[in-house]
Structures are given as structure tokens and as C-alpha cells.
Amino acid sequence: xxxxxxxxxxxxxxxxxWVLVVLLTLLxxxxxxxxxxxxxxxxxxxxxxxxxxxxxxxxMLDLLPFGSDRARIFVQMGMVGRWGLVFTALYFVVKTGxxxxxxxxxxxxVVPVFSVAEAIRALIHDRIQVGV
Numbered sequence: 001x002x003x004x005x006x007x008x009x010x011x012x013x014x015x016x017x018w019v020l021v022v023l024l025t026l027l028x029x030x031x032x033x034x035x036x037x038x039x040x041x042x043x044x045x046x047x048x049x050x051x052x053x054x055x056x057x058x059x060m061l062d063l064l065p066f067g068s069d070r071a072r073i074f075v076q077m078g079m080v081g082r083w084g085l086v087f088t089a090l091y092f093v094v095k096t097g098x099x100x101x102x103x104x105x106x107x108x109x110v111v112p113v114f115s116v117a118e119a120i121r122a123l124i125h126d127r128i129q130v131g132v
Contacts, residue, residue, distance in 0.1 A: 005061075008122070009054040012114045016047050019110060038099035042107020045089045049082050050111040 023040040030036055056078040063071040086108065093104050 005054075005057065008115075008118060009050070009057075012111060012118050013047060013050055013054070015114050015118075016043060016050070016111050020044060020047065034100040035103045038093070038101065038103025039107045041089070041093070041099050042104035043110050044107075045086060045104075046108045046111040049085060049108075050115070052078065052082055052085075 020040060020043050023036055023043065027033065027036050027040060056075050060071045060075050063074055090101070090104065093099055093101050
């Protein structure tokens, strides 16, 4: 189970990093484009958020034998830090106007959308292999 989870998170984060590389490459040609800058900034925050979540989930699997309450509290403590990261980034964007706020919000959704798409792909792939 742990190996499957690591493969899942690795694939999602790897896909998001490729999208970020493309956005940063486009920013080299269009350095004053607020939309591209916002997408790249939101995506970078989303990648960090997803990476920290995957670290917490791996550690939670280690804590699960000691009780589900302890594991749940451990994950919830990490949620505060991840939300803090998101709100700090949004506050920075609002105060500085460095990039487009809607683009940052769209960039924040990329990793969750990739996660859902990867989960659907895995479910369809498993269903085809089972032959249902």
C-alpha cells in the first residue's frame, strides 16, 4: 500500500513540475505577463503543499498502529501549516499585485485536479485489468 501511495504522489507531483517548467519557460519570453506569473506562483505553492501533504501521509501510515487518533491529530497539525502557506501566498499577491490573483487561485488547483485525474485513471486501469 505504501509503495502504491508513493508512486501515486510521485506521478502527480512530477506532472505538476513539468507544467511548472513549461510555465517558467514561457515566462522567459513574456516576463511581464501577470497571468503566467500567477499560474506559475500558484502552481509552485500547490506543489509544495502537495509535497508536504505526501510527507505527512507517509508518516501517518507509520503512526497508525499506535492509534488512529494520534495519526489523525498529526495530519491535522500539518494542515494548519499548509493552509498558512496558502493564505500567506494569497496575502502576498493581494498586497503586492505582483501577479494575477485569479491565476494564482487557478494554479493552486492544479495539483488537486491532477490527483483526481490520476485516481480516476488508476480506477479505470484496475477495472480493465480485473476484467469487470
